[in-house]
Amino acid sequence: MADLRADLFRSMQFLPLRFYDKRKVGSLISRMNNDSDQVEGYLIFDAPFVLSNATMIVGILALLFYMNWQLTLYVLLPVPPILIGSSLIWNRLQGYWRRWSARWARLSTHLNESIGGIRVVKAFAQETREGERFDRHNHALRDVSVSAERSWLVFFMVTNFFMSFGAFFVWYFGGVQILDGQLKLGELMAFISYLWMLYQPLKWFGDFYSFMVRAFAGAERIFEVIDARSEPFEDPRATPIPHIRGHVHFRGAAFGYDPGKIVLRDIDLEVQPGEMIGLVGRSGVGKSTLINLITRFYDTSRGSVEIDGIDIQSLRLEDLRSQIGLVAQQSFLFNGTIAENIAYGKPSASFEEILRAARAANAHEFIIGKNDGYDMVVGEQGNKLSGGEKQRIAIARAILHDPKILILDEATSSLDTPTEKKIQEAITRLVAGRTTFAIAHRLSTLRSADRLVVLEAGKIAEVGTHEELMALEGIFYQLVQTQQATSAVMATEH
């Protein structure tokens, strides 16, 4: 069972982002704990006893046949309708347990969201509403559970009723045989005693059937994940690329998250090793999507992305990802120590290396001020640190990871000015010598970019340096003007 859970976890790790786009975290977690529990219960408490119970049934039946084959046939008379009923109810019960798993997943998703977002819930005083939503999910789960148990119970009672016909026939026809002198009373009593011994394992098989249906529904959901197509990490035909130089070339690349809904089209862009590209455009224009194509979180639907002249889809995925660094707006930290988080991309890093990375990221100064320094446990998602602190840890992590291609996705937004200055300083050190793609809403932070690429309606609209684009008085110029006007208004209001 531990192996199955490990397989499930490993599969989840290697599944493409597309898989996660359409599934909720709670639903996936419920497969790990709830569905696997169903299978585990079945494998531990039921499956091992199949053989002993089956042997008992066969043995007793053999004995009954030996004692009186005619009476035994009467005992077995209700079996065919029971078997037919079982196969009919199988689908019905499986449907219930499938629905039960799905509703459990919904409950788990809601729980995950309402506890994860407890600050928002409290800030908007939505505790009662969240409680009501929970009740709805909880009642839906209870209802399907009651329906499943009710169906099972009815089936079980009908089965027992039919089985008791067997006993009735034995009493009746046994009595007739005694009257005819074909059977002695003692023999009939012995036969009936064995018959009762037969009912015990048969009843067990009835319960077993119910657990099996439940376990199969759980296993189905587990194997849906395990059998899903994972990212091609182990593709032997992939081209190894242990040392990326950082030349990135988009050739007529197009992409859409849903077929028929194109987000990016006709992207032609060549980026030289060590060049810093600033990606500019309105929200939702496709800046992050463009970056997702470089990391191969998604594959292009048309055209290609090449790195050092090789199509990204034929590159060894591990080589590619291990040489790309990402610093995002919301830095995700794991619930470990600061040192462990910095060394996440390079677990073998020495403490000296971790120190150096933290210094380069301007993080050492605040880390040393913490009671436990680099041994401080940052809490779930780093919630014991401020946004700026988390960001600097993320930069230190990227520095230590030593990527050849660096992606900065709004890395300095939502920070106060002194913190932003420190982070900007750290980023300047980080980008040196690396092919960098930076997204920033605050256009002034992209001044140091070698070229700016302006996206509009999913296409590249303008390319040039800050000065060139300003002189062009096009989209970029308008964006800068709008931003300056907004800043001026905000400054006046304050």
Next chain:
Amino acid sequence: MGSDNTQGETKSLNAITPITVTHPERVDIDALRLFREPAWVLRLTIEGDRSYTRIKIVRAAPLSHPDQYISFLDAKDEEICMIDSMDQVDEPARALIREELDRRYLTALVRRVTSIRNEFGTSYWDVETDRGQREFVVQNVAENAQWLGDHRLLIVDVDGNRFEIADLTALDKRSLAAVEQVL
């Protein structure tokens, strides 16, 4: 010294040197003079360079590297310098550093567990430590105990006091059984 070494920030296409700031505060250890003057003020002088009063001495990684990476902070909590190991300084300085660190990092070493009583997720510990017998309360041990190694455990009580079990396997059987009951 004291300024960022930003060599290598220029773009290099073939070889990237990612970590460009390397121990900017590293000083000549032999030039460090640590002393108290007056007795309640700790001072640090880097001979022929600078002098600081009211300095603080902190561990960069107090749990994983307690005797290494010792940092000296000035009165504004800014780092003056760091020494990689206590062994790098002479005995009198080492004694002063130990004294300061002991004052700052109060962690009692648990030698024996007399009893642990667990009630509704809260455990009541009675232990023998290197600082004598102690009783403390821990709420939800699973969340307030931190594994520092396979057998090394740090427990934080409800008041934030720290108790360390340096090696679980070195505890006597009774103590170990008591701890395992709540872990």
